[in-house]
Amino acid sequence: MNRNGKHPLSQALFLLAALVCHCQTVAAQDLPSEQSVRAAMVFNFLKFSDFPPEASTSTTGIRLCYAVRDARQSEALHALAGRKVGGRKLLVTDFTAQSGDCQVLYVDTRRRWNTATEQNAVRHALTISDYPGFVRDGGMIEIDVQKDGIQFDINLVEARRAGFNFAPQMLRLARQIHE
Amino acid sequence: MNSRHRFIDRRSIRYPFAWLITLTVLVSIALALVSDALLMLDNARTDIRRNMTNAANAAGAAASAAVVFRNAKVAREVLQMFDAYPEIEAAALYTNEGVRLASYGNDSLLPVDAREIALATPDIGLLADTTILRVPIEVDDAPAGTVYLQARLESYWHTYLTSIATTFLVGLGAGVLALILAMRFLNRIIQPVRMLAEAANDARLRQDYIPRGIPAADNEIGDLVRNFNALLAEVEAGRKSLQRQHDELERLVTERTAELLAAKEAADEANAAKSRFLAAASHDLRQPIHAMRLFQETLSGTPLNDEQRRITDYLSLSTRNLGEILNALLDVSRLDGGVMKPHPEVVPAYALLRDIEAEFAPLALAKGLRFKFYFPNHELMLFTDAKLLYSLLRNLIDNAIKYTHSGGVLVGFRRRRGSALIQVWDTGVGIAPDHLDPIFDEYFQVGNPQRDRTQGLGLGLAIVKRVAGLLGSRISCHSRPGKGSTFEVSVPLADVTEREADDHASKPAAGIATSSPCAGIHVVVIEDDVMAALALELSLGAHGMNVTTYPSAEQALADTRSEQADFYVVDFRLPGMNGNQFLDEMEKRAKQPIKAILLTGETRQAVLDSAPSPRWKVLFKPIESAALMAEIAAQNVSRQHEPGQNS
Numbered sequence: 001m002n003r004n005g006k007h008p009l010s011q012a013l014f015l016l017a018a019l020v021c022h023c024q025t026v027a028a029q030d031l032p033s034e035q036s037v038r039a040a041m042v043f044n045f046l047k048f049s050d051f052p053p054e055a056s057t058s059t060t061g062i063r064l065c066y067a068v069r070d071a072r073q074s075e076a077l078h079a080l081a082g083r084k085v086g087g088r089k090l091l092v093t094d095f096t097a098q099s100g101d102c103q104v105l106y107v108d109t110r111r112r113w114n115t116a117t118e119q120n121a122v123r124h125a126l127t128i129s130d131y132p133g134f135v136r137d138g139g140m141i142e143i144d145v146q147k148d149g150i151q152f153d154i155n156l157v158e159a160r161r162a163g164f165n166f167a168p169q170m171l172r173l174a175r176q177i178h179e
Numbered sequence: 180m181n182s183r184h185r186f187i188d189r190r191s192i193r194y195p196f197a198w199l200i201t202l203t204v205l206v207s208i209a210l211a212l213v214s215d216a217l218l219m220l221d222n223a224r225t226d227i228r229r230n231m232t233n234a235a236n237a238a239g240a241a242a243s244a245a246v247v248f249r250n251a252k253v254a255r256e257v258l259q260m261f262d263a264y265p266e267i268e269a270a271a272l273y274t275n276e277g278v279r280l281a282s283y284g285n286d287s288l289l290p291v292d293a294r295e296i297a298l299a300t301p302d303i304g305l306l307a308d309t310t311i312l313r314v315p316i317e318v319d320d321a322p323a324g325t326v327y328l329q330a331r332l333e334s335y336w337h338t339y340l341t342s343i344a345t346t347f348l349v350g351l352g353a354g355v356l357a358l359i360l361a362m363r364f365l366n367r368i369i370q371p372v373r374m375l376a377e378a379a380n381d382a383r384l385r386q387d388y389i390p391r392g393i394p395a396a397d398n399e400i401g402d403l404v405r406n407f408n409a410l411l412a413e414v415e416a417g418r419k420s421l422q423r424q425h426d427e428l429e430r431l432v433t434e435r436t437a438e439l440l441a442a443k444e445a446a447d448e449a450n451a452a453k454s455r456f457l458a459a460a461s462h463d464l465r466q467p468i469h470a471m472r473l474f475q476e477t478l479s480g481t482p483l484n485d486e487q488r489r490i491t492d493y494l495s496l497s498t499r500n501l502g503e504i505l506n507a508l509l510d511v512s513r514l515d516g517g518v519m520k521p522h523p524e525v526v527p528a529y530a531l532l533r534d535i536e537a538e539f540a541p542l543a544l545a546k547g548l549r550f551k552f553y554f555p556n557h558e559l560m561l562f563t564d565a566k567l568l569y570s571l572l573r574n575l576i577d578n579a580i581k582y583t584h585s586g587g588v589l590v591g592f593r594r595r596r597g598s599a600l601i602q603v604w605d606t607g608v609g610i611a612p613d614h615l616d617p618i619f620d621e622y623f624q625v626g627n628p629q630r631d632r633t634q635g636l637g638l639g640l641a642i643v644k645r646v647a648g649l650l651g652s653r654i655s656c657h658s659r660p661g662k663g664s665t666f667e668v669s670v671p672l673a674d675v676t677e678r679e680a681d682d683h684a685s686k687p688a689a690g691i692a693t694s695s696p697c698a699g700i701h702v703v704v705i706e707d708d709v710m711a712a713l714a715l716e717l718s719l720g721a722h723g724m725n726v727t728t729y730p731s732a733e734q735a736l737a738d739t740r741s742e743q744a745d746f747y748v749v750d751f752r753l754p755g756m757n758g759n760q761f762l763d764e765m766e767k768r769a770k771q772p773i774k775a776i777l778l779t780g781e782t783r784q785a786v787l788d789s790a791p792s793p794r795w796k797v798l799f800k801p802i803e804s805a806a807l808m809a810e811i812a813a814q815n816v817s818r819q820h821e822p823g824q825n826s
Contacts, residue, residue, distance in 0.1 A: 041248075044244075044247050044248060047247065047318050047319050048244055048247075048318075084319075085319065086319060149249075149250070150248070167244060169240075169241060169242070169243055169244030169245065170244045170248075172244065172245075172253055173244050173245060173248050173250050173253055
């Protein structure tokens, strides 16, 4: 417990959610959901990521595709739509329903990851997930929500292969970096 | 005088010069310090803000991800970079919501919530202890958090003050250097000027105008030195020339003086010899003359026939003449010989006049001449040698009677400017203007070409001139040929007479004119009787009036100056136009009423018969001077003489 009598994790989650939701009047007892936290993390990763040149020059925005079962998760991700990253609008779509390329892909399970990789559309996307072992499976950023905070691992090899770079400040925060 | 003393000599031009430089340096230093302080303060503030902002920005950039991801650990690690900034005593990272994520340094100095931090960065006061800075953290152009710093400023102020002190010391050093150099340079001017001053003083004191060997540089000071030496050379040349001329003049003067002295000695010797000769000769001649007189008187006492008596009378006359001539010669010789010395004493004028009257009245009467005196009412006391004055007057009166054949002689005494003016008037033959000086020479006689010795030797006036000189006066003569002459001489008054005269000054008597109310007015007198005219002139003149006399009305009318007179005193009976007619005519010319008195010796009836209702005041002769003065004074103060008013 800190000086204010709150758990550090819950405080962090609250802050993250506030950042994502622009909620000025969020009550202290309204803790954000994990889904919102994950969505906030995804959004923050995008802020500290350099997209490959082809993706950077696209004028249609950044397409964030998700392949999740949890409707609340998809809802939280949809809440990111319209936000700007690097001056480009974020477009959030269901991976299964989209027809174009995705610049960012969020999956929640290995099965959906495997399904996505079979389709070449994710070949040039920034891949994020929170299932354990995602980085081993070839994913780029693996989120790990723990009691004492949110950690993440980065697969720098895959990221570079796809043409992505991450800001040093973000790399510094990573628990593990696979190079 | 040593050089140090000379350096601080207040008289020296160095003194104001040193003051000027010192003041200039001090003012410059002060201005430099002030401007420096202000500029450097600004720079220091800028440096402080820039350094702090750079540090904050660096921390913010490094911790941006940590702040966004709320990674307090990494955020703390980032803040450790402030170890490289010893002046930063506290720092913190705040999330966008204002929550403090990580801190550095003294926690107590940090606000818990970023919202406690004021939006505006405070000004950095001079020599302020600390300052704070708040810098936003932005990620992708959107605010992500805040960096907050608090820093101590001693090191900055230390640098600041050191810089100012350096400026001051450098300025002071430069000023002192400038002062020293200026003083040394000033020597180049002062030294030659001082040498010039000393040389000039030396030249003046020793009267030595030889050019001085003062070093002369090739500049304005050197020009001054060269010109000074050239001036000295000119002065010396001029002085030498002047000295030569002076010596020559001295020589000439000495020569001439010697010549004059010799001539004077010769003349004096000749004069003395002459006088001694005359004295001896006169004295030697006196004896036989005395014998002659005795013989003549004895002979006269014997029985003589008519022819013999006539011859004896002539002999007597000749003997007397011879005696007089010899006496005159003796007087002259004694006067020239310096034998006669005046012995002044208080002499009453009346006494003198009595003696003169006793001696000369009979002589004048014998010639049918009038012999009159004019003198003031009060006694005049003279301070003179009575005998000498008497002999002077005797000669004058004797001459006057001798050369007057009709009319008379008037002897007048009156005061004039603290002295007694003695005048002898006559209505005699007069003296031509070119004889007025020679008549005082020895043996000069007017009207005796055949040198008739019964007329005297011509020494009288020569004696008069010498006696006047002895009495401390000069004899002067005014004359009109055919009309008469006036001789006058001044004699000092005794002091007691002056005081009495002042006491009696208020009395309007003839001869006292110092405080007359009519003093200064111009009076025209028309009187054909010469003596009467003279008496009027003297009487009116004694009251301070300016008198012009005419013997006839026609002559007065012919002179335009008579029209400007303030008063007219006119005799009624005149040769041509009578007095009344004259006054009428004069009033017509003046075009305004005139003031006048008619004098007449006739009866009232005779006057009235001649001029019915004369408009002027008539006074009947003999006229008292007081009455005349009173009437003049009365008319002088009144506005207008009314017609038809008679006395």
